Amino acid sequence: MRDYYTILGITSDASFEEIKEAYRKLSKKIHPDVNGGDPFFEGMFIQIKEAYDVLSNESARRAYDLKNRLYKAAEINKRPPAKSSQEYYPLIYSFVCNQEYFFEGDILTFTWNCAYADYIQIIPFGYVDKLSGTANYRINNYKKRYLPVEIVAIDSKSDRQARQRIVLENGKYREFSESDKASTEKLYAKPELWIVSFVNPKGRLSKKRYLIYTLSLMAILGILFLFTENQVTAEFFQLITLLFCYFFLVLTSKRIQDTGKNGILTLVMLIPYLNIVAFGLLIYLDGNKGANRYGYPVR
Structure with missing residues (x-):
């Protein structure tokens, strides 16, 4: 597997500017036109261009880094049999999660591939009954920033073990990049998604929009109330009121989740007097800097 970081002469934590600068310098030096069309330099230039195309694209780079980690883990764990006996050491060829970070209520999928073991344990979730496979675990009530998850392959006859750990980040503490925010804002800018959200x-809602939407609903209800003189219009007004109450609770649920709380707290808005205090807090609190499970911060 090609090491794109080595090809460009940079470290694995290099910024986009460093990647761009390294590619610019190497392409000038290695370009076939500068070297008389030499086949060697043509091959080198192709590798440099390939490395730049992958590392300069955020999603492609993330996928490459994950694949690179799997490759290195497999190489490290490919140990030969113990010399003193015919028994093999337990091996962990791969152990990965489908997400690098998680939010409250997320279901994480872990995939593993082991050999020469009769017990497989995934800490802190428990034992699994296959040497290779996948398992889903829901994350609830986890408040710390990092969640270490370790797989242990055990050979009970020789009491040998192999271990591999991955560390996942709690999305509540995660700082999202500007490109992530921009891509999400574009997603929710689509008209067909606006109605759904x-x-x-699900989705994000700034406190300014929350205030505007809520006051608009109240104003419309006030106007409709003026036309409730007879029984038919009064019953129609009751139906509209129920519909608008639902919209209000949906908007409130978004704001509560933006502040890092569970959306079930929306039920507080059904308690007289206390709902007025809660509404004021949601207008006051700035919940757009963190990240809830349904989206990135909004402006």
Whole structure:
């Protein structure tokens, strides 16, 4: 597997500017036109261009880094049999999670591939009954920033073990990049998604928009109340009121989740007097800097 970082002469934590600068310098030096069309330099230039295309793209770089970690882990764990006996050491060829970070309520999928073991334990979740496979675990009530997850392959006859750990980050503490924020803002800018996000609690909502939407609903209800003189219009007004209450609770649920709390606290808005205090707090609190499980911060 090609090491793109080595090809460009940079470290694995290099910034986009460092990647761009390294590619610019190498392409000038290695370009076939500068070296008389030498086949060797043509091959080198292709590798440099390939490395730049992958590392300069955020999603492609993330996928490459994950694949590179799997490759290195497999190489490290490919140990030969013990010389003193015919028994093999337990091996862990791979152990990965489908997400690098998680939010409250997320279901994480872990995939592993082991050999020469009769017990496989995934700490802190428990034992699994296969040497290779996948398992899903829901994350609830985890408040710390990092979640270490370790797989242990055990050979009970020789009491030998192999271990491998991955560390996942709690999305509540994660600082999202500007490109991540921009891509999400574009996603929710689509008209067809605006309607969907308006009638369900998924998505983000700034406190300014929360105030505008809520006051608009109240104003419309006030106007409709003026036309409740007879029984038919009064019953129609009751139906509209129920619909608007649902919209209000949806908007409130988004704001509560933006502040890092569980959306079930929306039920507080059904308690007289206390709901007025809660509404004021949601207008006051700035919940747009963190990240809830349904989206990135909004402006």
